[in-house]
Amino acid sequence: MSAETGRSRQLLARIGLTLLDDAPERWRRIDLQCRAVADVHDVTLTVLLEDGSQPDMTLPPHVVDDLLEVRRLTYRPDMGAWFSMRYLLDPPAQMYVKYNYDWDPKWRSWRSPIPAESWARDLEAFPRPEENIPDWLAERIAEANRER
Structure with a gap:
């Protein structure tokens, strides 16, 4: 069963x-990725052209807001909220969306780790049963509790 609602x-x-x-002419793939916790997010957009080049494409501001709203709307009490999602577009308009509820999203574009407190705030905002808290997240929550 899909986590998506009509609004999402x-x-x-x-x-x-x-x-x-x-999108520029002769695009071959559009790859939008979002990593998010309650108070931090990172959105990257990559456009691949038929010739293999990757031109810069500006992300309209509402897209980030929409992605964060999709995260809120797809929250599942049994699984929590997703930590990352990937949105792929292939010509002419084929869409694929994949949500990651379990794995560390690996914030590669950030120079320092996401603060443990951010992970704790995310779990408070989007609770999930203890048995569905991955080990890597439990370690960050424990670190946040030690820092409090």
């Missing part, structure tokens, strides 16, 4: 249409 599907469609409208 609308937001995903709006994101897709925005990206398609802004």
